[in-house]
Amino acid sequence: MMDVLFLADFSVIRPDPGLILWTSVIFILVWGILGRMAFRPIQNALKKRENDIQDSLDEAKRAREDMANLKAENEQLLIEAREERAKILKEAKEVKDTIIEEAKQKAKEEAQKIVTNAKQEIENQKMAAVTEVKNQMGNMAIEIAEKVLRKDLTGDKDQEAFVGRLVDEFKLN
Amino acid sequence: MFTFAPIYKNLGRFNQLTKKPLKQEIVKVSFKYLSVLSVFAFLFFFSTPTFAKGGEGEKAEKYDPVTTVMEHIGDANEFHVWYGVHIPLPCMLYAPEHGGWSFFWSSAFDHGHAVVDGYVLNHGRVNRIADAAYYSKGGHDDHGDDGHDHDDHATESHDGAHGHGHLEGIIKKKETTAEGKEKEISYAIVDGKEYKLDKPSTVDGGVLGGGITSFYDFSITKNVFTMILASLLLIFLFRAVAKGYKANDGKAPSGIQSFMEPFFVFIRDEVTVPMIGEHKYEKFQPFIMTLFFFILFCNLLGLIPFFPGSANVTGNLAVTLVLAVLAFLVTNLNGNGHYWEHIFWMPGIPAWVKIILTPVEVLGLFIKPFSLMIRLFANISAGHIIILSLIGLIFLFGDNGASVGGAAVGGVIGGLFTAFMNLIELLVAFLQAFIFAILTASYIGAAVEDHHHHDEHEVAH
Numbered sequence: 057m058m059d060v061l062f063l064a065d066f067s068v069i070r071p072d073p074g075l076i077l078w079t080s081v082i083f084i085l086v087w088g089i090l091g092r093m094a095f096r097p098i099q100n101a102l103k104k105r106e107n108d109i110q111d112s113l114d115e116a117k118r119a120r121e122d123m124a125n126l127k128a129e130n131e132q133l134l135i136e137a138r139e140e141r142a143k144i145l146k147e148a149k150e151v152k153d154t155i156i157e158e159a160k161q162k163a164k165e166e167a168q169k170i171v172t173n174a175k176q177e178i179e180n181q182k183m184a185a186v187t188e189v190k191n192q193m194g195n196m197a198i199e200i201a202e203k204v205l206r207k208d209l210t211g212d213k214d215q216e217a218f219v220g221r222l223v224d225e226f227k228l229n
Numbered sequence: 230m231f232t233f234a235p236i237y238k239n240l241g242r243f244n245q246l247t248k249k250p251l252k253q254e255i256v257k258v259s260f261k262y263l264s265v266l267s268v269f270a271f272l273f274f275f276s277t278p279t280f281a282k283g284g285e286g287e288k289a290e291k292y293d294p295v296t297t298v299m300e301h302i303g304d305a306n307e308f309h310v311w312y313g314v315h316i317p318l319p320c321m322l323y324a325p326e327h328g329g330w331s332f333f334w335s336s337a338f339d340h341g342h343a344v345v346d347g348y349v350l351n352h353g354r355v356n357r358i359a360d361a362a363y364y365s366k367g368g369h370d371d372h373g374d375d376g377h378d379h380d381d382h383a384t385e386s387h388d389g390a391h392g393h394g395h396l397e398g399i400i401k402k403k404e405t406t407a408e409g410k411e412k413e414i415s416y417a418i419v420d421g422k423e424y425k426l427d428k429p430s431t432v433d434g435g436v437l438g439g440g441i442t443s444f445y446d447f448s449i450t451k452n453v454f455t456m457i458l459a460s461l462l463l464i465f466l467f468r469a470v471a472k473g474y475k476a477n478d479g480k481a482p483s484g485i486q487s488f489m490e491p492f493f494v495f496i497r498d499e500v501t502v503p504m505i506g507e508h509k510y511e512k513f514q515p516f517i518m519t520l521f522f523f524i525l526f527c528n529l530l531g532l533i534p535f536f537p538g539s540a541n542v543t544g545n546l547a548v549t550l551v552l553a554v555l556a557f558l559v560t561n562l563n564g565n566g567h568y569w570e571h572i573f574w575m576p577g578i579p580a581w582v583k584i585i586l587t588p589v590e591v592l593g594l595f596i597k598p599f600s601l602m603i604r605l606f607a608n609i610s611a612g613h614i615i616i617l618s619l620i621g622l623i624f625l626f627g628d629n630g631a632s633v634g635g636a637a638v639g640g641v642i643g644g645l646f647t648a649f650m651n652l653i654e655l656l657v658a659f660l661q662a663f664i665f666a667i668l669t670a671s672y673i674g675a676a677v678e679d680h681h682h683h684d685e686h687e688v689a690h
Contacts, residue, residue, distance in 0.1 A: 067299065068304075069546045072547050075450065075548060090515065094470060
C-alpha cells in the first residue's frame, strides 16, 4: 500500500521543517495582531452595542409600561370625576326637591293660616254684624214698641196696618 | 494548486506537431462520443500508474498524470506563473555539515540550470547534492589524483569549495537499499558526472517516505508566500473593520464593517458561545476567529488557479500539523482540574474500568488534534488532486499533444467537471474552515467546562 502511495512523490504528507516554522510564526503573529487590533475591539464594540440595544429596549418597555400606568390612572380619575359629578347632581336635586317641598309646605301652611285668619275675621265681622243687627233690631223693636205705644191703639185693623207698615219700613232699611 | 502552465506547455507542443486548426477537430467530435469518452476518461485515469511507468526512462517527456498532480499540490521554492515565467522566492537553507546558512533568491538556480552552494532546483523544490565527491573537487584537490585532474579543471564548470556549478540535468534511478526496499533516487548531472541528491528536507524521520537530510529548508516557499499573503489580507481587512467600529461608535454599522460583522457574530453565536459557554468564550474568540479566517483565506487563495493563489497550503500536512498542535496546546493549557480528573481518573465508575478508560482518554487527547490535522489536509488535498486530474484529462485524451481532437474532448469534459468541482471546493473551503474552528472550540469547551458549577447555575436560572 505504501508503495502505491509513494509511487509518485506525495510530498504534501512529509512535513517540511521550514513550513512548520513559518506556519507557526505566521499563525501566531496573525493571531496576536488580529486579536489585539481587531477581534478584541470588535468583540467589545459588539458587546457594548448589544448592551446598548438591550438597555434601549428595556427603557422603551419601561416607558411603555409607565404610559400604560398613566393611562389607567387617568381613566380611573375620569371615572371618579364622573361619579363625583353624578353624586353632586343627585345631591343638588335632592336639595332642590327638599327646598321646593319645604316651600310648598310653608306656603300651604301660610295659606291655611291666612284662610283661618280670614275665616276668623269673617266670623268676627259676622258676629259684630249680628251683634249690630241684634242691637239695631233691639233698638228698632224698642222704637216700634215706643211708636206703637205712643199711638193709641184705636182699632185692631189700624194696629195691624201700622205694624205691617213698620215692618215694611224696616225691611226697606 | 493548479496552474495552467502544463496546458500552455502542451498546447505549444501540439501546435507545432499538428498544423490543423483546433476548431475543425472539435466539430468532428459528435456529442454521441462525448458521453462514451467521459466514461473512458475515468477508466483511463484510474489506470494511469501503469501508463506512467511506461513513460519512464524515455528521453521524451511523456505526460505522467500522477507525478504532475503530485508536483502541483506540493510546495515549491519558486512561484510558477506561466510556462517559463517564475516569480523568485527567497531561499534560506541550512546545511549543518557544509557551510551552515545559505541565503539567495530562487532565481539564482536559473530555472534549474545552476547549482548554488550545492543546492539544485528539482521540480520546483530545493534538493542538495549529498555526494561528498562533489565538494571535494575544485579547491580541495591539491593532492591530485592523476594526470586526468588537470584536464578536468579546464573543462569543469563547477567550484566544489563553494558548491557552484552548471547543472546539466537531473535523472531518477531505482535502487535497492540495504533493507531490500526499492527506492527512487535522484542524481544531479554536473560536468557529465552523476552526484547523488538528498530528498527535500522533511522532519518525518523517514516514516512517511522522507528521511533525514543533510540540510534544512527554511525558505519562503510558495506555501509560506501564500500564508503571508493571506495574513496580510486578513490584517488589512480586519483593520478596516475595526476602524469601522471605532468610527461608528454608537451608530449603525456601515460598509465593510457590516459585511464582516455577520461572520464575527456567526462564529460567536454558533461556534464559541454554544461550544465554550457564555462565561468563558471571550478568551478564546480571537483564537477561533483567527483559525477560521486563516484557514478560509488559505483555502480560497488555493482555489485561485493563477499567480497570487494556487498554492495548496491547507492541503499540506506541515501546515495542518501546526494548526492542530496549536489547537492541542490552547485546549490543554486551559484544561481545568475537572477536565484532567475526567481524563486520568474518571469519577463515578469502578476502579477496574478506570484502568481501561484512562489510556483511552489519554490517547483521545492526541487523537482529537490528529483528526483535525488529517481532516483538513485530506479534504483540501483531495479537492486539488481531483481538479488537477480533471485538467489532466486534456493531456491524456490529447495523447501528449498527438491528438488535438482528444485534447478538445478532454478540454470540454475536464472543463465541465472542473467547473463543477470548483463549486464544490468553494463549499469545502468554507466548510473545512468552519469544521476546524467548531471542533477546536468544542475541545476547548470540554477542557474549560465546569460541570457542577454549571448545573447549579442552570438550576438558579
